[in-house]
Amino acid sequence: MSATTSTTPAPRTTSHAVGSSILRAIRLGGLRIGYEVRAYFRQGDTVFFTFLFPVVMLTIFSVSFSQASFGQTVDGDDVSAAWFYLPAMLAAGLLLSGVQNLAIDIALEKSDGTLKRLAGSPLPVVSYFIGKLGQSFVTGLAQAAVLLALGFTVFGVPLPEEPQNWLVFAWVFVLGVVTSAILGIALSAVPRSGKSATAVVIPITLVLQFISGVYLAFSNLPDWLQNFASVFPLKWMAQGMRSVFLPEELVILEPNESWELPGVALVLGLWLVVGLVLARLTFRWIRKDS
Amino acid sequence: MTTHENVVEVRELRKIYGHFAAVDGIDFDIHRGETFALLGPNGAGKSTTIEILEGYRDRTSGDARVLGVDPGRGGLDWKARLGIVLQSSGESGNVTVIEQLRHFAALYPNPRDVDEVIAAVGLQEKAGTLIRKLSGGQRRRVDVAVGIVGRPELLFLDEPTTGFDPEARRSFWDLIRTLQSEGTTILLTTHYLDEAAQLGDRAGVIAGGRMVDLAPIGELGGADARTPLVRWREAGEQREQRTDAPGALVAALIDRLGPEPDALEVIRPSLEDVYLDLIGRETSTSDDAEPTTTETEVAR
Structure with missing residues (x-):
């Protein structure tokens, strides 16, 4: 530990200009994604509670209700538990990878000094957000791939063959994960400390999963609860995913007997805008005078 | 200059x-x-x-x-x-030393060589280790490395x-x-x-x-603060005198009080003595200082 070999003097002002270019912010955002994804998969509790949780739940439901029928196709085939729960768990994955993951992660980073260190570096805030969004996107995509692979290979869920369905999957996934991520960033401002982050965030995501048709069939919920759940984005993500993976005949179980895809786009879009405004207003690198 | x-x-x-x-x-x-x-x-x-x-x-x-x-x-x-080494760091540390330094180097327009910085803080053998698995002192060295990698x-x-x-x-x-x-x-x-x-x-x-x-x-503390101090006891009373010629003073004391003056000390104030004197002076005159903190500090 003797000395740096570099002998050039500390340079003056001119060579330090980083500029404020958008390109730099995007390039550094890309680096952040790699950094964030790597760190994500090394964090045991996140991997379990956020990444594997829907996978575990899909397995439990598929095995526990293996004899039950959740409806019938026109050909008279039973809709198995795995078939019924696959779209629900894909939607839950979007919520967990976005809202739960980022709200807890950023609240922890706020309290453990990560954000303070970044605040003292020339990292643009935008790049930090690109990193978090990218982390949600990449891990959410990997999660969806695991769910689909498990459903198809182990539980024999038939996957849609129409490109049309996969197109819907693509936009529901992208809009869902981006909206969830932005809402997660906004929600990270609520916990007062890193320790309270899970206590604040998990009840919210858990209740949403119960009332939005993830664990309980949405059609079995009372009307008032359905209406209440319709305010929040998860119900719409689940509905969008059901439109992709469930047989067309099951549309009769939906509210208004329609998949309501325009409604899915509209509500998620609105929440995206609300989340962006809240995140913009509430996010601070550090609480300046705490 | x-x-x-x-x-x-x-x-x-x-x-x-x-x-x-x-x-x-x-x-x-x-x-x-x-x-x-x-x-x-x-x-x-x-x-x-x-x-x-x-x-x-x-x-x-x-x-x-x-x-x-x-x-x-x-x-x-x-x-x-700027380079900033904060007082404490409790980050989750789910990246390795070299990943952390490469990442932070990339944020700066004219960074130092990452391998050289790692060598400079003596962490070559830990370059591939997750930061959370390092000891406290090693993590502190990573903090220092991150602080200097941007060539501040x-x-x-x-x-x-x-x-x-x-x-x-x-x-x-x-x-x-x-x-x-x-x-x-x-x-x-x-x-x-x-x-x-x-x-x-x-x-x-x-x-x-x-x-x-x-x-x-x-x-620090002014010219007098480092002047040697001679202390002794005479007629039951603690006496002290600052002097640039402590030897001469001691010789004079021996002449006056005999070969072994009571409780004789010659003190050359160290930086620590000067500092404590400065702090002590302040805390005894100011009302808003926290004396308990000061005392624990003195103990270090």
């Missing part, structure tokens, strides 16, 4: 929380290429001052310039010229060697000397007076939010 270019300028800086003045009107400059040590007990206002200069806190009043910029308004270009013009070191063993501290000093020889300006806060003496050109002593002294390290 004939004229000093000031990298940091602080005038009448104040930070008030409610009725408590954490920083109560301090002034100092740091010249380019200089290492300035900020000394003082816990709660004296060191960290508040350094965090205002780093841009982390707003000041209540007064003026501050860091690299010619108001630190409350410093942008990314300004941050790119001005480096803030807030108690950088807390938790270091003596050997690591010496190696750290060598590293800082290299940075000094490269022209880096350094603002250092430390509890270790030997560290301030080893590294600092000048020092400011803060107590109770005020600057109680500011001088080259060897001159």
Whole structure:
């Protein structure tokens, strides 16, 4: 530990200009994604509670209700538990990878000094957000791939063959994960400390999963609860995913007997805008005078 | 350098929380290429001052310039010229040492070589280890490495060697000397007076939010502070006298009181004595200082 070999003097002002270019912010955002994804998969509790949780739940439901029928196709085939729960768990994955993951992660980073260190570096805030969004996107995509692979290979869920369905999957996934991520960033401002982050965030995501048709069939919920759940984005993500993976005949179980895809786009879009405004207003690198 | 270019300028800086003045009107400059040590007990206002200069806190009043910029308004270009080693770090540390340094190097326009920085802080063997698996002292060295990887013009070191063993501290000093020889300006806060003496050109002593002294390290406390002190007991009474000729005084005492004067001591005040004297003077005259903190500090 003797000395740096570099002998050039500390340079003056001119060579330090980083500029404020958008390109730099995007390039550094890309680096952040790699950094964030790597760190994500090394964090045991996140991997379990956020990444594997829907996978575990899909397995439990598929095995526990293996004899039950959740409806019938026109050909008279039973809709198995795995078939019924696959779209629900894909939607839950979007919520967990976005809202739960980022709200807890950023609240922890706020309290453990990560954000303070970044605040003292020339990292643009935008790049930090690109990193978090990218982390949600990449891990959410990997999660969806695991769910689909498990459903198809182990539980024999038939996957849609129409490109049309996969197109819907693509936009529901992208809009869902981006909206969830932005809402997660906004929600990270609520916990007062890193320790309270899970206590604040998990009840919210858990209740949403119960009332939005993830664990309980949405059609079995009372009307008032359905209406209440319709305010929040998860119900719409689940509905969008059901439109992709469930047989067309099951549309009769939906509210208004329609998949309501325009409604899915509209509500998620609105929440995206609300989340962006809240995140913009509430996010601070550090609480300046705490 | 004939004229000093000031990298940091602080005038009448104040930070008030409610009725408590954490920083109560301090002034100092740091010249380019200089290492300035900020000394003082816990709660004296060191960290508040350094965090205002780093841009982390707003000041209540007064003026501050860091690299010619108001630190409350410093942008990314300004941050790119600073290196900050914070007082503590509790990050989850789910990246390896080399990943962390490569990442932070990429944020700066003109970074140092990552392998050289890792070698400079003595972590070659730990380069591939997750930061969370390092010991406290090793993590501290990663903090220092992250602080210097951007080749800063001005480096803030807030108690950088807390938790270091003596050997690591010496190696750290060598590293800082290299940075000094490269022209880096350094603002250092430390509890270790030997560290301030080893590294600092000048020092400011803060107590109770005020600057109680500011001088080259060897001159802290004024000329008298280092004058030897002779102490003895005579007729049941404690006596002491400062003198530049302690030998002559002792000889005179022996003549007067016999070959072994009672409780005779010749004290050459160390930097620590001078410092404690400065702090003590302040805490006994100021009402808002926290004496308990001061005493634990003294014990270190």
